[in-house]
Amino acid sequence: MRFWIGARGVDLGGEARGIMAATAGDADSPLASGPLALAGDAVAAPSPSWLAPHPALDVVYAALEGQGRVAAFRRTGEATLTPLGSPVEAGEAVCHVAVAPDGSHLVAACWGDGKVVHIALDGAGRLGTRTEAAAASDPYDIARPAGSGVADLVDGQDGVADLRELVDRGVDASQLAALLAGSTSPSSSGIRPDADLNDILAMLGQSRDPFDDPAVRDIVRSGASAPEPPLAGAMTLGGAAANEQDEPRVTRAHCSLHLPGGRLVTTDLGFDLVRFWRASPRGLALDHEVALPLGVGPRHLLLHPSGHLYVVTEYSSEVFVLREGPDGRWSLRSGIAASPASQPGDTAAEIARSRDGVFLYTGLRGSDTIAVLRVRGEGDSLEHVALAESGIRTPRHHAVVRDTILVAGQGSHEVASLGIDERTGVPGPVRHRLAVPTPQHILPVR
Numbered sequence: 359m360r361f362w363i364g365a366r367g368v369d370l371g372g373e374a375r376g377i378m379a380a381t382a383g384d385a386d387s388p389l390a391s392g393p394l395a396l397a398g399d400a401v402a403a404p405s406p407s408w409l410a411p412h413p414a415l416d417v418v419y420a421a422l423e424g425q426g427r428v429a430a431f432r433r434t435g436e437a438t439l440t441p442l443g444s445p446v447e448a449g450e451a452v453c454h455v456a457v458a459p460d461g462s463h464l465v466a467a468c469w470g471d472g473k474v475v476h477i478a479l480d481g482a483g484r485l486g487t488r489t490e491a492a493a494a495s496d497p498y499d500i501a502r503p504a505g506s507g508v509a510d511l512v513d514g515q516d517g518v519a520d521l522r523e524l525v526d527r528g529v530d531a532s533q534l535a536a537l538l539a540g541s542t543s544p545s546s547s548g549i550r551p552d553a554d555l556n557d558i559l560a561m562l563g564q565s566r567d568p569f570d571d572p573a574v575r576d577i578v579r580s581g582a583s584a585p586e587p588p589l590a591g592a593m594t595l596g597g598a599a600a601n602e603q604d605e606p607r608v609t610r611a612h613c614s615l616h617l618p619g620g621r622l623v624t625t626d627l628g629f630d631l632v633r634f635w636r637a638s639p640r641g642l643a644l645d646h647e648v649a650l651p652l653g654v655g656p657r658h659l660l661l662h663p664s665g666h667l668y669v670v671t672e673y674s675s676e677v678f679v680l681r682e683g684p685d686g687r688w689s690l691r692s693g694i695a696a697s698p699a700s701q702p703g704d705t706a707a708e709i710a711r712s713r714d715g716v717f718l719y720t721g722l723r724g725s726d727t728i729a730v731l732r733v734r735g736e737g738d739s740l741e742h743v744a745l746a747e748s749g750i751r752t753p754r755h756h757a758v759v760r761d762t763i764l765v766a767g768q769g770s771h772e773v774a775s776l777g778i779d780e781r782t783g784v785p786g787p788v789r790h791r792l793a794v795p796t797p798q799h800i801l802p803v804r
Contacts, residue, residue: 359383359390359759360397360436362418363766363773364799367405369424372796373771376403377420379437380792382764382775390759390802394775394792397437403429409801410455410464417442417483418801419464421452428455428466428477430485443484449473456614458637465614465642467624472609474624474633476641489641494609496629497649612672615659621645623667623688625656632656632669632680634688646687650678658708663715664737666691670709670720675700677709677720677731679738691738696720697729697745710758717743717783719763721753728753728763728776728785749774749788757800762789766797773797 359382366372379400383392406420406429416433428448431439450470457464461483466475472494478486610628617623622635622642630650635642650656655673662668667680667688678693696706697720704724711718711733718731718740730743748756750767757764763776763785775790 359387360385360803361390361757361764362400362409362801362803363794363797364406364409364420364801365794366407366768366796366798367403367424370405370407372405374405374795374797375399376401377406377409377418377431377439378794378797380773380794382759382762382790385436388760390762390764390775391777391789394773394790396792396794400437401431401439401441403431407798408454409799410457411801411804412457412479412483413459413461415461415483419455419457419485421448421455421466423451423453426450426452426468426470428452428464428475428485430483432483442482446477446485446488448475448477448488449490454611454613456616458616462639463637465616465622465624465637467611467614469610469612469627472611472626472628474611474614474635474642476637478639491635491642492644494611494626494629494631494633494647496607496609497631497647498607498629498652612656613658615661615667617661623659625659625669627655627657627672630654630656632659632667632688648680648688648690650690654678657706660709660711660718662711662733662737664733666737668709668718668740670696670706672705672707675704675706675720675722675729677718677740679740681738692740694731694740694742696722696731697727698742699745700727700729701725707753708755710756710763712758712778712780712783713760719756719758719785721748721756721765723752723754726751726753726769728756728765730783730785732783743782744784746776746785747787749776749791754797755799757802759802764800766800768796768798771795771797773800 363378365374367374377400379397381395382390404422405424407423408421410419418431420429427445429445430442432442434440448466449468452466453469454467455464463478474491476489608628612625612627614624620637622637624633632648634645636645654671656669657672658670660668669678675696676693679691680688681691682688704722707721709720720729726748728746728748731740732743748765750770752769753765754768755766761778765774773792774788776785777789778785
């Protein structure tokens with residue numbers, strides 16, 4: 359199999375000269391289990407940290423992170439690319455690009471300034487008009503009107519932050535349920551104002567114990583009621599994220615994913631938002647947003663064949679499950695730590711699935727591991743399977759190709775190939791290694 363490697367260049371402290379071309383085993387095979395080989399530099403480019411293919415053309419797009427621009431490259435040979443037109447400005451530290459299924463546009467996400475940018479594409483795949491989407495607002499901003507967030511609600515109840523006691527005090531249950539589910543509108547929660555605790559829990563996912571549900575566990579906590587300490591990034595009784603108490607919250611767009619029906623979803627890592635949009639030739643129109651627990655840091659997205667959306671969080675190293683309702687609005691359904699054996703200081707990077715959709719794989723930087731989850735039921739529930747060694751340092755990105763995981767080791771300057779036991783879903787030891795400078799992204803070639 360052939361694949362492109364996006365990497366960090368000298369402008370971001372790396373060593374790569376551009377996009378690299380490589381193979382895993384037979385170049386023309388759909389399998390990636392064979393020895394890794396570097397074909398060389400496909401094209402010179404400054405820090406092409408994320409790559410995305412055109413759905414129909416031999417064109418690859420790159421986020422030039424250090425320059426804050428997006429560039430297009432046309433394939434000219436088995437292992438070569440050439441620039442297609444001029445790069446287009448995106449925003450500070452653009453870190454992700456995704457191309458629409460019909461090839462009409464791409465969307466760039468910018469970590470540095472939080473911009474989400476729609477860029478039109480012509481029939482040849484060239485970059486065209488750039489349009490900025492609506493900026494994000496922090497759903498946990500204490501400057502908002504009273505009663506518009508969990509911190510405001512807790513403050514208004516004399517600092518009480520226990521779900522049971524808030525319900526017993528007669529707090530409007532529809533408002534509380536909407537906040538717990540990450541909705542910005544109490545009226546959309548489907549819970550009547552005089553609902554009891556069981557009604558709220560049923561809406562949140564029918565947890566037997568309130569603290570089994572991540573929406574409850576991570577947003578509303580009480581030392582007397584919670585059976586375990588708050589996870590990293592969980593909301594403290596003071597209303598601040600454990601890892602951000604002394605730092606201002608800033609918008610940081612990080613990822614985009616096109617959904618069926620012309621819609622798009624993006625993450626804002628800085629504001630803990632999953633944002634849903636409608637795309638048109640004129641740009642992106644915001645449809646609605648889902649707020650995740652304070653401080654978790656939503657990073658990347660995966661749409662499962664079941665229709666559920668999985669969100670991996672960088673700061674808390676969790677995977678949250680979102681589901682679309684009959685009205686087209688998405689809501690938080692459940693969540694789980696990527697692994698109970700993850701280490702303090704771990705930050706999650708990428709999430710990918712097995713070919714059959716039974717297993718999910720999350721890369722954890724710090725412990726340098728791959729966390730394996732099993733998808734249960736209709737896709738709305740996840741369970742832990744294993745925590746496997748990635749075999750490299752700083753697993754920035756990984757791609758699952760049938761029975762193989764290719765892992766980009768940014769810190770160890772290599773790509774590693776790990777075999778997967780397709781019965782258990784667990785990755786084995788490293789099969790092959792390939793020395794490459796500061797790899798950031800792996801893109802299989804069609």
